[in-house]
Amino acid sequence: MSRSLILGAVLSSLVLLAALISFVWTPYDHAALDIPAKLQPPNAQHWFGTDHFGRDMFSMIMVGARTSIAVALVAVGIGMALGVPLGLTAAARKGSWLDEVIMRGNDLVFAFPSLVIAILITAVFGAGAINAIIAIGIFNIPVFARITRGAALSLWEREFILAARVSGKGAARISAEHILPNVANLLIVQGTIQFSLGILAEAGLSYVGLGAQPPTPSWGRMLADAQTMVSFAPHLALIPGLAIIVTVLGLNLLGDGLRDWLDPRIRVARA
Amino acid sequence: MLRYAFKRLISLVISLAVASVVIFAVIEIAPGDPASFMLGVNAQPDTLAALRAELGLDMSKLDRYFNWIGGMLGGDFGTSYTYRTPVSQMIADRLWVSLPLALYALTLSTLIAFPAGIYAAARRGKPGDLTVMGATQLGIAVPNFWFAMMLVLIFAINLRWFNAGGFAGWDKGFWTGLHSLTLPAIALALPQAAILARVMRSSLLDILGEDFMRTARAKGLSRRQALWRHGVRNALIPVLTIIGLQFSFLLAGSIIIEQVFYLPGLGRLVFQAISARDLIVVESVVMLLVFAVIAVNFLVDLAYAAVDPRLRSRT
Numbered sequence: 001m002s003r004s005l006i007l008g009a010v011l012s013s014l015v016l017l018a019a020l021i022s023f024v025w026t027p028y029d030h031a032a033l034d035i036p037a038k039l040q041p042p043n044a045q046h047w048f049g050t051d052h053f054g055r056d057m058f059s060m061i062m063v064g065a066r067t068s069i070a071v072a073l074v075a076v077g078i079g080m081a082l083g084v085p086l087g088l089t090a091a092a093r094k095g096s097w098l099d100e101v102i103m104r105g106n107d108l109v110f111a112f113p114s115l116v117i118a119i120l121i122t123a124v125f126g127a128g129a130i131n132a133i134i135a136i137g138i139f140n141i142p143v144f145a146r147i148t149r150g151a152a153l154s155l156w157e158r159e160f161i162l163a164a165r166v167s168g169k170g171a172a173r174i175s176a177e178h179i180l181p182n183v184a185n186l187l188i189v190q191g192t193i194q195f196s197l198g199i200l201a202e203a204g205l206s207y208v209g210l211g212a213q214p215p216t217p218s219w220g221r222m223l224a225d226a227q228t229m230v231s232f233a234p235h236l237a238l239i240p241g242l243a244i245i246v247t248v249l250g251l252n253l254l255g256d257g258l259r260d261w262l263d264p265r266i267r268v269a270r271a
Numbered sequence: 272m273l274r275y276a277f278k279r280l281i282s283l284v285i286s287l288a289v290a291s292v293v294i295f296a297v298i299e300i301a302p303g304d305p306a307s308f309m310l311g312v313n314a315q316p317d318t319l320a321a322l323r324a325e326l327g328l329d330m331s332k333l334d335r336y337f338n339w340i341g342g343m344l345g346g347d348f349g350t351s352y353t354y355r356t357p358v359s360q361m362i363a364d365r366l367w368v369s370l371p372l373a374l375y376a377l378t379l380s381t382l383i384a385f386p387a388g389i390y391a392a393a394r395r396g397k398p399g400d401l402t403v404m405g406a407t408q409l410g411i412a413v414p415n416f417w418f419a420m421m422l423v424l425i426f427a428i429n430l431r432w433f434n435a436g437g438f439a440g441w442d443k444g445f446w447t448g449l450h451s452l453t454l455p456a457i458a459l460a461l462p463q464a465a466i467l468a469r470v471m472r473s474s475l476l477d478i479l480g481e482d483f484m485r486t487a488r489a490k491g492l493s494r495r496q497a498l499w500r501h502g503v504r505n506a507l508i509p510v511l512t513i514i515g516l517q518f519s520f521l522l523a524g525s526i527i528i529e530q531v532f533y534l535p536g537l538g539r540l541v542f543q544a545i546s547a548r549d550l551i552v553v554e555s556v557v558m559l560l561v562f563a564v565i566a567v568n569f570l571v572d573l574a575y576a577a578v579d580p581r582l583r584s585r586t
């Protein structure tokens with residue numbers, strides 16, 4: 001196991017753990033106002049300090065992790081649930097009109113500047129976590145469709161698939177029983193990377209006020225709130241930013257490490 | 272080559288047509304009638320009807336779609352519901368901020384990424400390479416709007432080298448304008464530079480393993496000469512694609528960065544229009560950005576095919 005795999009796994013599980021623990025315990029109530037204790041820098045009572053309402057930043061970061069993970073995870077789920085079957089179908093019907101339609105549709109979604117469309121969707125249908133999930137999820141579909149098709153195409157040329165065809169299995173059954181298990185590793189790696197991109201996208205959308213709405217804490221909105229106070233309370237901006245960086249870095253390292261670990265044959269430098 | 276260009280042009284037109292239908296449809300199903308939003312709840316029915324007629328809201332959806340598309344093709348983007356000024360004028364004004372910002376960021380990103388990527392590739396596996404790769408991992412993980420806030424904290428609030436926000440305007444001189452775009456451009460460039468440096472490195476590493484590189488060494492070139500004369504030049508092809516993709520990404524990414532620096536660019540225009548339900552502006556700006564992305568990708572593909580004839584057969 002590589003160093004990046006271990007470091008990535010440690011950082012990612014740290015964030016995941018914080019999010020899970022926040023369901024049963026946080027040092028303070030994340031929404032409890034304590035005006036006299038406002039804007040404290042990190043100290044023994046408040047490990048990450050307090051915000052302009054005296055809320056405990058550590059508790060807010062823990063609960064915010066929940067929002068980030070939930071949004072990014074469901075968005076990856078949407079991408080996989082729709083993208084993988086599309087990719088498998090396109091590969092099984094290679095060269096047919098169906099393949100053509102699926103791949104052209106993919107190209108089209110790719111051509112859209114994702115952030116702009118996410119803003120359009122959330123602006124039109126209202127800001128909120130659900131719409132943010134949909135907006136991010138849509139752009140995960142072509143990613144998974146393309147990677148599945150690419151990997152599946154080379155598998156279809158292999159002899160064990162030929163054997164399966166000779167034994168009378170149909171395309172759908174071969175895709176499910178033989179192709180899918182063989183592309184699973186690739187999907188796990190890509191899923192990790194899309195997960196980290198989802199965390200960044202969610203932070204960006206909540207920063208401009210289009211993600212999860214108050215009172216649900218989110219790292220992006222904590223940064224937006226901090227913006228006017230950064231000159232006298234820099235910890236308000238520093239801490240949520242570091243939380244995002246740790247999470248994204250952890251997931252990226254995990255993705256890189258998993259790729260090398262799951263498939264030692266390809267040790268390509270990730271662009 | 273012409274055949275290839277023609278085929279790509281057709282797919283460009285189809286993409287744009289589908290994109291326009293999607294954008295129009297999304298805006299159409301948006302809840303809320305712009306006319307009643309503008310006049311408020313106490314509007315008289317006949318005033319409302321008059322305004323709806325003026326804005327063209329009483330036409331059928333199909334007519335309105337073709338009006339919008341036809342207008343855009345002729346450079347007429349409609350009239351803003353709230354400002355009552357031509358949308359094309361509003362966009363043109365804002366483009367003078369967003370476009371230079373994207374170009375500035377692209378230049379910075381390239382200037383950082385090329386040396387970093389080449390350096391890392393030349394020292395593959397050594398401490399220098401690992402440092403650069405570690406830095407790029409970090410660069411990819413940093414949200415650019417957060418990095419922007421940190422730049423403001425350090426260079427505007429503490430050191431006072433730059434203004435914390437706002438745009439001086441080009442009429443005060445080129446350098447004054449450029450100065451006020453510097454922090455936003457750095458913030459935008461950083462994550463892109465990290466990605467570009469990684470592409471540069473891996474592309475160069477692929478080339479370094481090629482036979483012609485060994486031939487170059489065998490005919491007496493030093494490592495450094497071979498790297499610069501044959502390696503870097505050949506490694507540029509995939510790098511150029513990424514630069515093309517990044518340009519559109521920077522144009523779109525500036526939407527959030529403009530919020531941090533209160534820059535009067537396309538991003539702020541979109542957000543103001545969204546909160547005022549000025550949907551014609553939203554629709555047109557989004558269409559313009561999509562057009563920019565698709566057009567840049569088209570040009571990159573053509574440039575690619577011109578450089579490398581093998582790619583023409585692949586459609």
